[in-house]
Amino acid sequence: MKGLKPSAPFLLLLPAIVVLAAVVVLPLILSLYSSFTPFRLTRPETFFVFIGFRNYLSILSNADFWWAFGRTVLLLTIALNLEMLLGLGLAMLVEKATRGQRILRTLMMFPMMFSPILVGFQFKFMFNDNIGLVNNALQSLGITQDAIPWLIEGHLAFIAITIAEIWSSTSIFAILILAGLLAMPKEPIEAARVDGCTPWQTFRYVTWPFVMPFAYIAMTIRSLDVARAYDIVKIITDGGPAGRTELLWTLVGRTAYSDARMGLANAMAYFSILLSIAFTVYFYNKLAAARAQIGAEW
Amino acid sequence: MDENASARLTRRALTVAHRVSLFLAMLVICLPGIWIVLSSLRPTVEIMAKPPVWIPQEVSLDAYIAMFSGIGKGGIPVLDYFRNSLIISVTSTVIAVAIGMAGGYAFARYRFRGKSGMFLGLMLTRTVPGIALSLPLFFLYVRLGIIDTHIGMILAYVALNVPFTIWLIDGFFRQVPKDLAEAAQIDGCTRWQAFWQVEFPLARPGIASAAIFAFLTCWNEFALASQLTRSVNSKTLPVGLLDYTAEFTIDWRGMCALAVVMIIPALTLTYIVQKHLVGGLTSGAVKG
Secondary structure (H helix, E strand, O other): OOOOOOOHHHHHHHHHHHHHHHHHHHHHHHHHHHOOOOOEOOEHHHHHOOOOOHHHHHHHOOHHHHHHHHHHHHHHHHHHHHHHHHHHHHHHHHHHOOOOHHHHHHHHOHHHHOOHHHHHHHHHHHOOOOOOHHHHHHHHOOOOOOOOOOOOOHHHHHHHHHHHHHHHHHHHHHHHHHHHHHHOOOHHHHHHHHOOOOHHHHHHHHHHHHHHHHHHHHHHHHHHOHHHHHHHHHHHOOOOOOOOOOOHHHHHHHHHHHOOOHHHHHHHHHHHHHHHHHHHHHHHHHHHHHHHHHHHHO | OOHHHHHHHHHHHHHHHHHHHHHHHHHHHHHHHHHHHHHHHOOHHHHHOOOOOOOOOOOOOHHHHHHHOOEOOOEOOHHHHHHHHHHHHHHHHHHHHHHHHHHHHHHHHOOOOOHHHHHHHHHHHHHOOHHHHHHHHHHHHHHHOOOOOHHHHHHHHHHHHHHHHHHHHHHHHHHOOHHHHHHHHHOOOOHHHHHHHHHHHHHHHHHHHHHHHHHHHHHHOOHHHHHHOOOOOOOOHHHHHHHHEOOOOEOHHHHHHHHHHHHHHHHHHHHHHHHHHHHHHHOOOOOO
16 A cells, blocks of 8 residues: 555446445345354344354255256256357358348347346246147147146256247347357458368368357356346246256245245355356356457467 | 259258248247237237137237226236336436446556456356345345335346446447547546547447446346335336236236337337447457
8 A cells, every 4th residue: 555546447446346345245245144044034033143054054965955956057058058059050040141131130139138037927928738829839730639738847847948048048149149250351261261171161160269259258148147047937937846947046035035044045045156156257267268369360 | 964053953952941940040039029919919818719819800909908007907006117117227227337437447448456357356246146146135125224115226236237337338448449538638638538528429329338238137137126126116017027927827918918018118229229239248359
């Protein structure tokens, strides 16, 4: 601490730091503390009883929690990978289109405008076994006679949720990858073709390395907000049937508000926070690496 | 068959395949939305019909009329929800963008120690899942007496949006050449004047997109709002959607109508900003 005047960037960042400290960091410290207490909303005096790691120990031995944890990781892995692939495919389809690109690009962004909770209701409606669009279509086309119990059978419900999640987020990947494709210089591709590359080789060794940072931007943005799947699951199945689609986040919500066991829920919440941070840091580092590589090559 | 003809045939087949897959992809993207709009205009009998009625027999705006006609006539206090949503979203957006401009400018124009660590740290505060954050916030807000108020929601949403507005606005300021502001300063502007008269106007479209993006985040947010709001005092539209669900039944038509009401502002605003938004997110992607 030398000199009386703090530096300009520090002053400029101060408001952001203050707000985030007050609304995010401080509450998180509070919840960290309460995860070491048997705190229940209905009995405020329990807030001051210290029980050490007992909440964490009871989580570690709780099968439901580990199922929810595993299911969350599975959902994120499947969804993020498929979103990436489908987004790439969609972006390339749109980029190849000779006419109506503007309209196509607008249509492509359509799902981005839907709030996750709307996506939830929409797919709950469409996958309804009795009146849903999906079953109606399948039955009218004669593919199946019986109504498929989409949201009533555990595995099917998980598939339905994955589809909803993918539908709502593929366009983020598509739009950013498309931006990458459009920003790409044309000469390297032509050069590759002249040198006799097959279309696959051109894609693999010329297009893909260039587009990769854009894909990682999309990944980073998505991982900042992976928990939006909470809204979707909350609405479509609310963790049911019989806990078969329970994710970490819905489990936290249920433990905290329905069972009123705040201390335990906060301990669980810390697992979900660590999961999100792990995803974000991973993709942020990938992004930095990909940027550095591009910078060196082009 | 000579080689030319077969090459032409392959090419044509490829074009057709491209068209078809593009059409199918767009159909999958748009169909759910179209279905919602359609369902909001049909009578409940038709929605529930078995075998399904594919082509609407009668179309009416009854669901919208019922929705706005108030409590007791099959409506929900949608105007209150709308007002709450608007007040909370607009106020928190304005504050978040002001804070984001200061922060974004700091990241784009200054070099300081721990810059990238700081940036990552700010981003990480955004990763905290809404439901996990809602537990301690709920507790704090009850203690402070700001549960179920506009102030409480605005505070939460400002914090939610600041990391992302900083990222976006940082990107837009980086696109403005540094030399311009320096030239202005050589010509006698202070740094403050140079900012407002040179850099701000150039980055303005981008900042506007960051604002709209922040607005949409607030407009659509559910996980926090569902726990921190309790009554018509502060319930927002996404939470209001739940009013159409009862224990065992859901009023699909009414819900679809409210969904349309929610989606129209989002649709318009997203359409306006789409181009700038992508520019802000990807600036610096090519040159790190």
